[in-house]
Amino acid sequence: MTASPGTAGSDLENLYRxxxxxxxxxxxxxxxNAHDAAELAQDVFVRLLxxxxxxxxxxxxxxxxxRVSRNACVDFWRRRRIEQAYMEVLAAQPEQLLPSLEHQAIILETLAQLQAMIDRMPKRVAQAFCLxxxxxxxxxxxxxQLKVSERSVNNYLAQAMYQCLLLEVELDASL
Structure with a gap:
């Protein structure tokens, strides 16, 4: 199953089948849910593509x-939790203050990317950043709160800010 440049498409087709x-x-x-499962299964192969x-x-x-399927499932549930929390916040807002559907989609995507960034951080870095x-x-x-030195907190926050900069570069590149 080692792919060469000329056979990558047929290898992917064979893997898919x-x-x-x-x-x-x-x-x-x-x-x-069969619909969500079918969509995620397609995503697994899109990631491979x-x-x-x-x-x-x-x-x-x-x-x-x-492994990619398990990760896609975890990402799905994480995104669902974020969407649920956001919808609860929106439900508490007066209708005239609700953002447009397009703006809501952008906010949800940004929240998902922020959560993924925080999840990638070491535990102490994420804790310091969130606090x-x-x-x-x-x-x-x-x-x-964390029972560490201020210098450690400074280092944690520097690491978190670096992750924020990487996310910003990633977001800019996608525009």
Whole structure:
């Protein structure tokens, strides 16, 4: 299953034929919804199409597709939680203050990207970032809360800001 430039398309087609069915069924059991499962199964192969991979054998391919499927499922549930929380906030707003549907979609996408960024951060970095940004705590207060030095908090926040800059570059590149 090692792909060469000239056969990448046929390899992907073979992978799709061999594995799409069980991926869709597995996702349907996890999600309890055939429509979402079919969409995520397609996303698994779109991810493979956007970042082609070479596989040593069928077992390696199946393991990789299984991992991508699990990750897609986790991303799906994470996004659903974000959407649910956002919809609850919107429901509490007066109708005249509601953003347009387009603006809502942009906000949801941004929230999902922020959550993914925070999830990629080391635990302490994410905690310090959230305490500073969401609760408005000062570095000294964060240090007391996390039981670390202010210098450590400073380092954590620098790491978090670096991740924010990477996300900003990623967002700018997608526009």
């Amino acid at each position: 061999a594995h799409h069915g069980w991926i869709r069924q597995w996702l349907q059991r996890k999600l309890g 956007s970042k082609p991979r070479s596989f040593n054998d069928a077992e390696h391919a199946k393991a990789y597709l299984g 500073a940004q969401l609760q408005g705590m000062k570095q000294r207060e964060i240090a007391v």
